[in-house]
Amino acid sequence: MKIDCTECEMYRTEHCDDCLVTALLHPMGDEVDIGEDLALPIRALSGAGLIPTLKFRPRLSEPVAERSSSADEGQAEAG
Numbered sequence: 001m002k003i004d005c006t007e008c009e010m011y012r013t014e015h016c017d018d019c020l021v022t023a024l025l026h027p028m029g030d031e032v033d034i035g036e037d038l039a040l041p042i043r044a045l046s047g048a049g050l051i052p053t054l055k056f057r058p059r060l061s062e063p064v065a066e067r068s069s070s071a072d073e074g075q076a077e078a079g
Contacts, residue, residue: 001039004031009059019055020046 003021005011016022020042021032034042046053 001034001036002031003034003054003056005056007059008055009057010055011059015055018052020052021054021056023052 005016005021008016010016010019025032042051042054045051
């Protein structure tokens, strides 16, 4: 499994510090490759609360701030 941290919506936020990738792997770059043979053990350990969980969430195509302001404009026009 390849994880590109720059593609995560939590990249460089307070949630990034408590992510499995940052906490355990301390990546030198922005991309990490976790072997498939480690996926099950990682899930088991994080499920038991022994290591942080993987918090990777793919970025949305449009930033949240832009979506909410667009929604506000639509409500203003409807009202």
